Amino acid sequence: NAGVTQTPKFRVLKTGQSMTLLCAQDMNHEYMYWYRQDPGMGLRLIHYSVGEGTTAKGEVPDGYNVSRLKKQNFLLGLESAAPSQTSVYFCAIRGGNEQFFGPGTRLTVL
Amino acid sequence: GQNIDQPTEMTATEGAIVQINCTYQTSGFNGLFWYQQHAGEAPTFLSYNVLDGLEEKGRFSSFLSRSKGYSYLLLKELQMKDSASYLCAAYNSNYQLIWGAGTKLIIKP
Numbered sequence A: 001n002a003g004v005t006q007t008p009k010f011r012v013l014k015t016g017q018s019m020t021l022l023c024a025q026d027m028n029h030e031y032m033y034w035y036r037q038d039p040g041m042g043l044r045l046i047h048y049s050v051g052e053g054t055t056a057k058g059e060v061p062d063g064y065n066v067s068r069l070k071k072q073n074f075l076l077g078l079e080s081a082a083p084s085q086t087s088v089y090f091c092a093i094r095g096g097n098e099q100f101f102g103p104g105t106r107l108t109v110l
Numbered sequence B: 001g002q003n004i005d006q007p008t009e010m011t012a013t014e015g016a017i018v019q020i021n022c023t024y025q026t027s028g029f030n031g032l033f034w035y036q037q038h039a040g041e042a043p044t045f046l047s048y049n050v051l052d053g054l055e056e057k058g059r060f061s062s063f064l065s066r067s068k069g070y071s072y073l074l075l076k077e078l079q080m081k082d083s084a085s086y087l088c089a090a091y092n093s094n095y096q097l098i099w100g101a102g103t104k105l106i107i108k109p
Helices: none
Strands: A006-008 A010-013 A017-027 A032-037 A044-049 A064-067 A071-076 A086-093 A099-100 A105-109 B003-005 B010-014 B016-025 B032-037 B045-048 B053-057 B060-065 B069-076 B084-091 B097-099 B103-108
Touching: A006 A086, A006 B103, A017 A032, A017 A086, A017 A105, A032 A071, A032 A105, A044 A064, A044 A071, A071 A086, A099 B045, B003 B097, B010 B016, B016 B084, B016 B103, B032 B060, B032 B069, B045 B053, B045 B060, B045 B069, B069 B084
Parallel strands: A010 A105, B010 B103
Antiparallel strands: A006 A017, A017 A071, A032 A044, A032 A086, A064 A071, A086 A099, A086 A105, B003 B016, B016 B069, B032 B045, B032 B084, B053 B060, B060 B069, B084 B097, B084 B103
């Protein structure tokens, strides 16, 4: 996980609250991804970015927004949190063909 | 549709060999990955296959058959620290990774 950090590590929100998850990399890679991981399911892609200033929707984008204003940072926003967004969120970067993951953010929405 | 299938859970004995199978269906194919994930941690890269055949890396080997849409991960000389979930994932034509739900491997002494 070296080179990819996520902030915060844990968070508890009430329904309707908003928050931003930060992913930062020091490896100068173009591609960055946000996934969510839920029990019994594979990682699901929320949004991704192929470079500074670009973002694209993944498999499950509803309820989330993203921004990539700086190459090093990829932000994931929840405007109005819902209990269905309780999950573990992973940021990843792509170096060559491999994807390297950050340590994850465990989010609970009550 | 696109999907990855792998067994939910497997049990093996310390020192033994275990094979974890994965079948995939993706729109286009640009390689298959295996990742290891310990409980409460992030996935970490184990192997990448894009051509048919066996890739060996220490105690771990990965096999790919593109014509069959099939891969397996072979773990030899199992150690207790190998207890983890093993995730199979395939790149589709857009280089998006499609993930399986993971196989939880339990190692018994």
